[in-house]
Amino acid sequence: MYVHVGPTYQTNVGSYLSYTAALNYWVMQGSGIVPLMFLVCINELATVLERYGIKVKLFAHDVKLYLQILNYVRVLQLQQAVDALVAWANEWQLSTSVNKRCVLNADKVTDSTCFIIDGLAVPAFESDRDLGVMVSRDLSPSLHISNIVAKAH
Numbered sequence: 001m002y003v004h005v006g007p008t009y010q011t012n013v014g015s016y017l018s019y020t021a022a023l024n025y026w027v028m029q030g031s032g033i034v035p036l037m038f039l040v041c042i043n044e045l046a047t048v049l050e051r052y053g054i055k056v057k058l059f060a061h062d063v064k065l066y067l068q069i070l071n072y073v074r075v076l077q078l079q080q081a082v083d084a085l086v087a088w089a090n091e092w093q094l095s096t097s098v099n100k101r102c103v104l105n106a107d108k109v110t111d112s113t114c115f116i117i118d119g120l121a122v123p124a125f126e127s128d129r130d131l132g133v134m135v136s137r138d139l140s141p142s143l144h145i146s147n148i149v150a151k152a153h
Helices: 034-050 072-091 142-152
Strands: 055-059 062-066 128-131 131-134
Touching: 034 055, 034 072, 062 072, 131 142
Parallel strands: none
Antiparallel strands: 055 062, 128 131
């Protein structure tokens, strides 16, 4: 017999009600401990990812993993870190945002390396927005400046 003690989650859309899901980890929304719990949670992620020898940048709910790819071993190293990130997110019942995943190769050489998250290939882009700044593969500020000028007009 399975007995779950703790909160559950259910979604209501129109007249439809989803199945009830048990939450394994929770903090009451709006409580004063939420920011502290978030820091404890995200610091654990940084510790998990450090084991893979990659660079990790965390800002709010954004996580960036990067590594200089010199050979196929480094590609595997980065993929293992990505897999660890996904496993950690699943353990904490967090999802990775499908529309926010991308690979940005900061190099002049076009690389066809493919990374996988949850069975899906992560798209490679020529540029991407990072904390409000447009970053291009050549790391030139031109694209960002062009976008700012276009908005100003």
